[in-house]
Amino acid sequence: MVQQVETISHETEAHGTHHEMSFWEKYILSVDHKIIGLQYLFTGLFMAAIGGYFAYAFRMQLAFPGAEVPLFGYVDPAKFNMLVTNHGTIMIFWVAMPVLIAAFGNWMIPLMIGCDDMVFPRLNRLSYQIFLASALVLILSFFVEGGGFGGAWTSYPPLSAAAEYNLTNWGASLWLLAVALEIVAFLLGGINFITTTMNARAPGMGMMDIPIVIWMIDIAVILFMASVGPLIAGAVMLFFDQRLGTSFFLPSGGGDPLLWEHLFWFFGHPEVYVVLLPTMGIVAEIITVFSRKKLFGYRTILYTAFGTGGLSFIVWAHHQFVAGIDPRMANVFVVTTILISIPIAEMLFSYIATLYGGSIEFTTPMLWALSFLVSFLIGGVTGIYLGASALDVYFHDSYFVIAHFHYTFFPITIIGMFAAMTFWFPKMFGRMMDETLNKIHFWGTFIPFNGLFLPLFLVGMAGQHRRISDFTQYPDLASPDLQGIRIFATVSLLIMLLFQFVFIYNFFNSMFKGKKALMNPWRATTLEWTIPSPPPHGNFAEMPTVYRGPYEYSVPGHDEDYWPQHIPPKSNV
């Protein structure tokens, strides 16, 4: 019966392609998962440019306090707060999530599980449109009277709850509205992602034949769904506090500001794993392809991802050790926080075991994947320091924290994004990227990244607080040594930002003028490499059937060193 349905809809599809679509129909109002994926990708990259510009402005202020920043102007303390707040918000909600989950999820889920689209194409389009609206609301919030919100991406009340405290009456509410819309977009998109993976798999593809990146995206979506609910309730309450005069979080009216911190971090900590897991999946795909080896411990990686996800719900209060929570409760959260490093470490060991003994090819995606493992390791290890409540009392809100989470989020978001873009570029645009320029861009990003954030551990240990825009007023922190470190970090950032132009040039130049890509340039096994690059509307000319797991590389007795999922075993030929 299923077969029948497939033939019928396939015929209608074939007729549909004759109809000439306008630019508007094809790229703006499309319900094709590939186009929606690109919409998410380009919106995410545009927002990344804004986030990077904000980082540039406040890093310049920190290195050269009081100076006119070229292309920005003078950064006064209010502007500084607005810049750091929105830098954080943008990079998490409008870069990491849309690019890693929505863009690559949209592109890869239907292709890798062997079907023609998401199960709900129109819901998918609606999800993007709400996301776009959320981005526009956030950008609008920078231009209203009073300027953008400056109360940190964590938006702690009472500061965030009352205009007389935060002085950004509309900025604060628009910020909250933008985040709420973004959450709605991802809930809708997430339902589509999970349902598609569960129901639309190609015949023969069992649960354990799904490529690991798809698993990771789906686990991330479920984590998001389960953690964000209380924050939605909290956001409604905070919005009522701001606009309708309730006092859920205002002590003056009997409310409790600490409650918001619990609601926020109950979401905020799983959120780290929401963005981490997709990158873990991307890296798994890349290292197996370029080691020409089967992924070590497919099930182990999967179970550690479940373990991490489960544990991530009971670690949130490690963000609040100095917020006035009961010290006995803090002890519990120290234990759970340190525990969560076990499944993550196990996952990293599986990746290293995959590399061990492989025929490694140092292509650009592989360099990005390896650099992810190295730098995320530093982020993870420094997290153990912060997870211990005794040490956290000193480190809290210092640049040590900043350096720590940038060693997690930068590898996750930026390195993960470049890894995926350089790996799937041939499939997405049908052309190869210039490998030399790609490598120049890789080193020009990876070295300054360390030059930027390693020094911040030092200033953090010296006691530099994260929410101060001008350290010249603090004698202990105004020493030339510390200022030298700050200037070094800022110069590293400038170098890193300049090297991004190499990527932008390479990206667009290769898109139109690059060498034509073959169907399967990396000799990979998963289903997206069995169709033309770029894939046509409807993806598969003939719907594939799956015969084996996704990582059959260097199988003894097989002629080639890779064995794609859709090729029938010899006995059947």
Add this chain to the structure above:
Amino acid sequence: MSTHGPIATHRTATGIPTGRLAVWWLLASEIFIFGGLIMCFLLFKFNNAPGFEDASMTSTAAGAFNTFVLLTSSLTIVLAHAASERGDTSASFRYIWFTIGGGLVFMLVKTYEYSTKILLGHTLTDNIFWSFYYTATGLHALHVFGGMVIMAIISFDVRKNYNLQRVELIGIYWHFVDIIWIFLFPILYIANF
């Protein structure tokens, strides 16, 4: 089922129809929203926040009546589903409109309750209890209203013998709205601890 749309929509690798699966996931995410809100309410309550003695002022009788109405409307949507399974689309159409009627009675009682409380001066900003009362019941009422609108749209499709599986989907959703009320009713109307 129609053969409209991509092949993906018509596949069922799990054996569960895609629409039903999606509704379950939607409700899963809703549980965490209402769960978070109810959790916050209980935390305030057990910390003896001021104003919670006002719980005695909500009308238990009105709440109980609404519980009865909502549960009865859940019965009629089940009957609508059973009728559509039998292929009796006109009975299904009728039962869907009984359910919408139940929702309407619920909303009217809610309006009466809100207006009497507001006239007594217990507005959204009166104290934390009333803030929670209006936020929680308001969010729930929005779900009731949304369900009614969707049911009305579905009912006309049903009459044309089209998309009959959607009666079951809206039924699952309607039960969920009931269950939320089953949690809200005791904590806002009965409990006065």
